[in-house]
Amino acid sequence: MSIFGDALDALFLFLEKAGQAPPTRSVRVVEIGPVTEVDSRGRPRVRREEFRDPVDYESRFQELLALGLPWINVSCYGVSAQKLVVAVEVSGKSSRQASRTCINYSGPAKTVTDHGWDAAEALAIE
Numbered sequence: 001m002s003i004f005g006d007a008l009d010a011l012f013l014f015l016e017k018a019g020q021a022p023p024t025r026s027v028r029v030v031e032i033g034p035v036t037e038v039d040s041r042g043r044p045r046v047r048r049e050e051f052r053d054p055v056d057y058e059s060r061f062q063e064l065l066a067l068g069l070p071w072i073n074v075s076c077y078g079v080s081a082q083k084l085v086v087a088v089e090v091s092g093k094s095s096r097q098a099s100r101t102c103i104n105y106s107g108p109a110k111t112v113t114d115h116g117w118d119a120a121e122a123l124a125i126e
Contacts, residue, residue, distance in 0.1 A: 004061040007103055008054060011074050011086065014105040022076060023117050028083040029057040030123075034092035039124040044087070047126050057088070064090055064101070071102045078112040078119030085119040 008027060015022055028051040037045045052060075064072055073089035111121045119125065 002058045004054060004058045007074050008086065011076060011105045015076060015107050018107055020107045020113065022084050023079060024082065024084050026083050027054050027086050028052065029054055029086050029088060032087045032089045043122055043124040045124040045126060061088065069101050071104055073104045073106060075106040076108050077123045078108045078121065079117040080119040080125055085123060
């Protein structure tokens, strides 16, 4: 299994334990960093062409881990185009003192689940 695959498995386990089992396990990944712009509603703005297949994101995830970032969030943003949108949210600065990057997991916002898992409630997809 891959490092990013393990992170996705941990996210699904986290969601299931929280009673938020997603409606699909078909995933697209998007990266959200500290300079990602937000729209007037405060939603991160991403382009659909930025979405990647998890297998294609593996090497990038390994790069992020090697940077010595203090944390990475692997977050479920809901569903768009029948795919679960998983955002990899990265901190802005590396920490040379960090011996290991902390990987955190989070589920969709309540407004997303209240609207049938619609990722558009939390993410501006352009």
